[in-house]
Amino acid sequence: MGTRHQLEGLHDQDVLWMRRRETLQGVAALLATGTAGAAWARGNIVTLNGDARLNGARLSLNDTIQTGDIVETGPGSMLVFTVGSSAFHLRQNTRMSLQRGRTLNLVSALRLLTGALVSVWGRGERRQIATPTLTIGIRGTGVYTEARPDGRTYFCNCYGTVDLSAANTRLTSQADYHQSFWAEPDLPADRRLRPAQAINHTDEELEFLAALVQQRTRWSELGYKGVKDGKGYMEERPPAAHPAAPLQPAR
Template structure:
């Protein structure tokens, strides 16, 4: 079990991947050919739905197909795992989001998060974005965790678990390159003059990213490298990202 720090989330939420129902659903998804198999067999692209979720204002059923352009909302004690093209999503409870359409029906261009939390793995391809009320992340092919805190004026948390991400919050910008978790806050109000500030690694685990990667026939960077760093939010990197402000050199504790 990887070390993880919880802020406003429960152990049960973060350890969703250990449930027998999910393990069975994930095995069935892979055995039936993943997303390509779902398209060919005209099956749902939902790997697992627990609890209540809404799509475009209507209750979602496990047999339905989630399309780009859909508005998704999960209820209390609910989780939703689904795949669109080369992107897999785990949506935690009380989340509101939109998956905007890219160049094709089965390509996501933007994950627009209004509130809640989503872990996601994105295959390589054209640049896509995750947009929250306080930050924007340009995704090139990576595994990430994003959470919006409405009780903190929609302050947003973003972890580049692995890959390269173009980060911006108001006028602050940096390029994050990480093999093992580099985290940021998109602030609601300037903090020491900055809107993009360093963060600890919170509310997500290595294992859930590994499972999401497997759903789209990938492996995480640490699985490929056969090594992990220290999960403190600084990332396992040879150097800090280009353009990193000096105030961002050490994560806040």
């Protein structure tokens, strides 16, 4: 039974993609060699629905996405792929670039120009996600990011530790279960981040991507789940306030 999820501007089919037959077939092909990492030489695309572009050319299931590439999805499209120890799901109308790290298989930075991305990152070197209004310092974690047309960024630290920077606002998020934020370009520079609800992504998406790169989500490791309210904790009444709450004036 799937966990409850709250949607804003999306439909169930947008977040339940991992249940599709073609997705499961893609996973079987990716894992046929024994590990997802070993599949690099034969392509790293798990599933592709609709139209996607790789450096401006139409993308096919036989292509390999590498660091240094620009990837785009069109209307009604979605794309799931892995690079090294990280896994990515691009929703429709998404454009992003992958910056190369020390090796071809290491993404050092990801720039999300527009659209939405679910991603799981292996532990190791510090990496970064950047949108027009938010910079996220990644350690080893699973996250969900939306770069919206109005300039706002929605971000959820689904589990792990991340460092957030929006203009002069900086904070660290540590979460076991979905700690969510809005980055608001119209707020004062020292109060650009505010708490948000957990929207537009599911536990199953994170679990699926983690499994592709031989990882487990934090709640899978603990064996239980918390309250999916965007506060980031397993308890209904967390021991500490949301890290962005002190930035917001009392109402």
